[in-house]
Amino acid sequence: xxxxxxxxxxxxxxxxxxxxxxxxxxxxxxxxxxxxxxxxxxxxxxxxxxxxxxxxxxxxxxxxxxxxxxxxxxxxxxxxxxxxxxxxxxxxxxxxxxxxxxxxxxxxxxxxxxxxxxxxxxxxxxxxxxxxxxxxxxxxxxxxxxxxxxxxxxxxxxxxxxxxxxxxxxxxxxxxxxxxxxxxxxxxxxxxxxxxxxxxxxxxxxxxxxxxxxxxxxxxxxxxxxxxxxxxxxxxxxxxxxxx
Amino acid sequence: xxxxxxxxxxxxxxxxxxxxxxxxxxxxxxxxxxxxxxxxxxxxxxxxxxxxxxxxxxxxxxxxxxxxxxxxxxxxxxxxxxxxx
Amino acid sequence: xxxxxxxxxxxxxxxxxxxxxxxxxxxxxxxxxxxxxxxxxxxxxxxxxxxxxxxxxxxxxxxxxxxxxxxxxxxxxxxxxxxxxxxxxxxxxxxxxxxxxxxxxxxxxxxxxxxxxxxxxxxxxxxxxxxxxxxxxxxxxxxxxxxxxxxxxxxxxxxxxxxxxxxxxxxxxxxxxxxxxxxxxxxxxxxxxxxxxxxxxxxxxxxxxxxxxxxxxxxxxxxxxxxxxxxxxxxxxxxxxxxxxxxxxxxxxxxxxxxxxxxxxxxxxxxxxxxxxxxxxxxxxxxxxxxxxxxxxxxxxxxxxxxxxxxxxxxxxxxxxxxxxxxxxxxxxxxxxxxxxxxxxxxxxxxxxxxxxxxxxxxxxxxxxxxxxxxxxxxxxxxxxxxxxxxxxxxxxxxxxxxxxxxxxxxxxxxxxxxxxxxxxxxxxxxxxxxxxxxxxxxxxxxxxxxxxxxxxxxxxxxx
Ligand SMILES: Nc1nc2c(ncn2[C@@H]2O[C@H](COP(=O)(O)OP(=O)(O)OP(=O)(O)O)[C@@H](O)[C@H]2O)c(=O)[nH]1
Ligand SMILES: [Mg+2]
Numbered sequence: 001x002x003x004x005x006x007x008x009x010x011x012x013x014x015x016x017x018x019x020x021x022x023x024x025x026x027x028x029x030x031x032x033x034x035x036x037x038x039x040x041x042x043x044x045x046x047x048x049x050x051x052x053x054x055x056x057x058x059x060x061x062x063x064x065x066x067x068x069x070x071x072x073x074x075x076x077x078x079x080x081x082x083x084x085x086x087x088x089x090x091x092x093x094x095x096x097x098x099x100x101x102x103x104x105x106x107x108x109x110x111x112x113x114x115x116x117x118x119x120x121x122x123x124x125x126x127x128x129x130x131x132x133x134x135x136x137x138x139x140x141x142x143x144x145x146x147x148x149x150x151x152x153x154x155x156x157x158x159x160x161x162x163x164x165x166x167x168x169x170x171x172x173x174x175x176x177x178x179x180x181x182x183x184x185x186x187x188x189x190x191x192x193x194x195x196x197x198x199x200x201x202x203x204x205x206x207x208x209x210x211x212x213x214x215x216x217x218x219x220x221x222x223x224x225x226x227x228x229x230x231x232x233x234x235x236x237x238x239x240x241x242x243x244x
Numbered sequence: 245x246x247x248x249x250x251x252x253x254x255x256x257x258x259x260x261x262x263x264x265x266x267x268x269x270x271x272x273x274x275x276x277x278x279x280x281x282x283x284x285x286x287x288x289x290x291x292x293x294x295x296x297x298x299x300x301x302x303x304x305x306x307x308x309x310x311x312x313x314x315x316x317x318x319x320x321x322x323x324x325x326x327x328x329x
Numbered sequence: 330x331x332x333x334x335x336x337x338x339x340x341x342x343x344x345x346x347x348x349x350x351x352x353x354x355x356x357x358x359x360x361x362x363x364x365x366x367x368x369x370x371x372x373x374x375x376x377x378x379x380x381x382x383x384x385x386x387x388x389x390x391x392x393x394x395x396x397x398x399x400x401x402x403x404x405x406x407x408x409x410x411x412x413x414x415x416x417x418x419x420x421x422x423x424x425x426x427x428x429x430x431x432x433x434x435x436x437x438x439x440x441x442x443x444x445x446x447x448x449x450x451x452x453x454x455x456x457x458x459x460x461x462x463x464x465x466x467x468x469x470x471x472x473x474x475x476x477x478x479x480x481x482x483x484x485x486x487x488x489x490x491x492x493x494x495x496x497x498x499x500x501x502x503x504x505x506x507x508x509x510x511x512x513x514x515x516x517x518x519x520x521x522x523x524x525x526x527x528x529x530x531x532x533x534x535x536x537x538x539x540x541x542x543x544x545x546x547x548x549x550x551x552x553x554x555x556x557x558x559x560x561x562x563x564x565x566x567x568x569x570x571x572x573x574x575x576x577x578x579x580x581x582x583x584x585x586x587x588x589x590x591x592x593x594x595x596x597x598x599x600x601x602x603x604x605x606x607x608x609x610x611x612x613x614x615x616x617x618x619x620x621x622x623x624x625x626x627x628x629x630x631x632x633x634x635x636x637x638x639x640x641x642x643x644x645x646x647x648x649x650x651x652x653x654x655x656x657x658x659x660x661x662x663x664x665x666x667x668x669x670x671x672x673x674x675x676x677x678x679x680x681x682x683x684x685x686x687x688x689x690x691x692x693x694x695x696x697x698x699x700x701x702x703x704x705x706x707x708x709x710x711x712x713x714x715x716x717x718x719x720x721x722x723x724x725x726x727x728x729x730x731x732x733x734x735x736x737x738x739x740x741x742x743x744x745x746x747x748x749x750x751x752x753x754x755x756x757x758x759x760x761x762x763x764x765x766x767x768x769x770x771x772x773x774x775x776x777x778x779x780x781x782x783x784x785x786x787x788x789x790x791x792x793x
Contacts, residue, residue: 015613029630034485034618035509036611037527064279066355068272069529094614096374098281098305100366101359122616127378135373149619178361185349192345196338210346211354218339267356273607278359280609285360291386295398296496299505301389301612305363308385308612310492312499315607 005053006165007082011075011106012090013099014038014061017118020148021090022058030058037061042074049158052165057084063098065105066209067216077220079109080201086164088157090116093123093130093145103139107173108205113141114160121147140172175204185211197221250320254300254313256290261324263287268318281305282319385614389489398493405486406582409477411575414554417469418571424465432457451651455704459647462700463639466551471635472628474550478515479627483618487512491610499605501590502597504533506608507540511589514544518747521546522754530606536593538755539768542747543585543592547635548695552742553578555699559722560735577739585743588775635696642694650690650701654708664705678777679737679784681728688741693749698742733793737780744776 010018014036023030026045032038043058059078060071067073079087089106091099096117103115117130136143142160146153163169178186189207197203201221209217256262264284267274281304282288289303299310311319376382391397435457439449481487487509495505506527513521521541528534545553554574562573597603653664661669668682675685683705691698706724725734746769747755756765787793 014611029626033479033482033487034613034616035482035488036613037506037509037524040524040526063276066275066279068275068279095306097366097370098307100369101279101362104362104365119616122614126381126384127376129375129377131373131375135369138369138373174365176362176365179357182354182357182361185346188349189342189346192342196342207346208358210343211350212358213343213347213350213354215343218343221339222337275355275359276609278356280611281363283360283363284356286363292389292393293395294393294495295395295493298499299492299495299610301393301492303386308389308614310495310610310612312495312505312607315609 005055006085008054008056008161009078009082009084009087010056010058010090011065011079011087011102012061013063013092013095013102016061016090016092016099017148018061018090019043019058021088021116021118021146022056024148024151024154025056050162052162054161062102064102065109066212067214073216073220076109076217079106081220081224083110084112086112086114086161088114088116088161090118090148093117093119094126094128096128096130104174104176107139107141108176108208109202111141111171111173112164113171113173114157114164115139115141115143116157117143117145118148120145120152121150138174140174142169142171178208182208182211251323252317253288253290253302253311253319253321254316256323258290258292258300261287261289262321263324264319264321266320268320269315273315277315277319280309281307282309287324385612388615389612392486392489393492402490402493403579405481407575407579409474409481410578410582411571412477413470413474413550414558414574414578415571416473417554420469420472421465424468425461428457428461428465432461447655450655451648455647455649455651456644457647459643459650459697459700459704460639462703463643463696464636466555466699467547467635467639467696468632470551470554471547471631475516475547475631476624476627479623480618480620482512483616483623485613485615488610488612492612495610497590498593501594502533502601502603502605503536503540503590503593504528504530504605504608505610507533507537507589507593510537510541511544511586514541514546516547518542518544518546519750519754522751522758525758529608532597532601532603533606535601535759535764536596538759539596539764539771540589540592542751542768542772543589543744545582545585545743546695546748547631548638548698548748549742550578551696552699553581553739555721556735556739557581559725560730560732563732581739581743584740588744592771592775638694638696643697643700646690646693646697646701647704650704651708654704662708664708668705677784678741678780679733679787680741680780681734683728684734684738684741688745691748692746695742695748731793733784733787737783740783741776741780744772744779746770746773746776 010022012018015034015038019030019032019039022028022043022045023032025047027047028043028045030039030043039058039060042060045056045058047054047056057078059075062069062072062075065072065076065079067076078084087106087110089103091103106113117132123130130145132143132145142164144153144157144160146157160169177183186204186207189210190203193203193207193210197206250265253262253264264282264286266284267277267282269277286304291301291303291308293300294310299312300316301308301310392401432453435453436449439453490512491505491508494508498505498507509527510521510525513524518541522538525534525537525541528537557577558570558574561577562570565573650664653667654662656663658666664686668686671682671685675682683702687698687702687705690701703724706728752765752769755768756762759765
């Protein structure tokens, strides 16, 4: 029985240390390197913490979750359709602004998010100070500062995962305010979207994608109504854990 | 045609800052540039040209991104000349 | 009867949404997200040491400068190769001695047990020696090369190479990130084929796949290094010898790059016509790697990898070669028979039949080409024990080698078809028999053409 196996997805910009964190948690040896795009094939690994079994997926690094490339679609589909129990967004503390964009996009898709600010040691060296508590309050989800390579902050991260799994953490993700004209359009679409997808998918996010004309998502949604998780399953079986 | 009242990013010299007004690029490339922070209203700093003259590295939202001239010449905006240059 | 398919509700919604939307929706959405993250950052991030922000830029101003960009790249390559060659010499001969010493005991044990000759032949002279060879020739250089490479990679130097070289790739119609996939090829072409996924455009990705084996992989470095040091640097001693050897190997790598660019250029004018697509390249900040961790890990990973390959591929190949060398047809062996029938063609390329046969039998993995060649040579004469590099050269000389033979073998090794694993990966990635075949045939054609021309030009010039 694998009923009590929980799934964790690692999302984030390229080169933020996802594979380093993945290796640390799973004891595996995904290759790492200081250049964006090192991981091209997603990897799965397992670990146990406090008697719970976890499956963790090292998604390819992406700059966004709009469908600009195959990688971005894979990451997006995984979060939307596979519905991981926790999505950890790994951010680079030394370039928080650009990195936060992706976190904000994930927060529009799911509320089961832990934001992990990695490379804290680099940030410290560069004299960058981040007010973690305030960041958590603003984002409405837990924020954990770590330094994956130095194995710092991992206990707190694991505890936060455990708490979230147990439902002990209430999250209230930030709602991004859009321009008035966009908000009006969202308001028009929202009831219609809800009618079709119900609670299955985040309606506001889907409304935004529809306005954006994201046909690839549309295709994925249609597929989804027929075969469950076909895309993701195929991806996972075609591409075993391997990276360069 | 391209708006004339703006400068092109490709014309800015290393060391200069540049405020983006408009991206005259279509499709995926435009979306990618937006994702990277080349967003209208944002400022970028020109860092350095590659030894062979192209591409050029830009500092944008605290990261360094290299663009080829095909893209940078279609990003329009305003050059901000530093007085202390 | 008419069957009406009810329109998918999503299509309907999409149509409706598109009537609401105007052209710059995406821009507005992204701008709003950026504004939000800027606001959040303004309130949560403070910069206390502004000057520290510019360390990476300061270094880049030198590393990617007009004046120093290319010299530094060349120097890095040369230094890495120099260190590899200088450092590998002693451990290589120590390993060879060590394996020779063990072989003594094995021989003794086989004699004691009155094992039949053929069993001794297969197990000790074939399997054991083949494996021992691969390990002692491959392990030391790779255990030096890869940690250094990993340090550079983790420091963040690779994207700078891509930045410096971009223009060259653009001119040849290829993708700027091809230099990253080539850098991966230094480690292993098969893995590099996977890494070409960072190139989104199918056309440019195909170029990167088809040309990847023009960068020498870990199975070929040792061949290049060994031949360069035995034949090209023959007249030199001590420090100079290492220096000249490194120079020759660097020249080989550069030649591989020239071939890559040329082939890309020709292909993008012919079979893979098209213009380079747009792309962006992020230059991450330099990060000081954890030096010992990186070294230990790269060394272990690579050593395990080499040992695994040695056992998985070299051992069976050793057995096969021994069998071929010991089954007789008439009064020659199968091996000699094949080698002799390849001779006329091989001579046109400045090689001999044994070399060509070693390349053919070495298809599964490049690291076994040299051991197969040696076993082939040894099977023809009295079985001398190989435990020093000097004896090695004598074996080659006994079979009529000159520096031109060595040069041609190096060129052929650099340019010929990718190994079996790489071909399998190419097939998996391209899903096309045609392109996989081209990935085999194109480099082979080039290898044949280049060695043919080299041989004939040099002979015509009377240089040999
Ligand atoms: N200083 C420091 N370096 C780190 C830390 N975490 C990761 N790194 C380094 O950052 C680089 C990138 O790490 P990866 O784990 O390969 O990043 P990734 O997110 O998997 O990257 P992609 O696969 O390209 O998406 C590597 O060189 C790591 O050694 C950290 O906490 N501190
Ligand atoms: Mg990775």
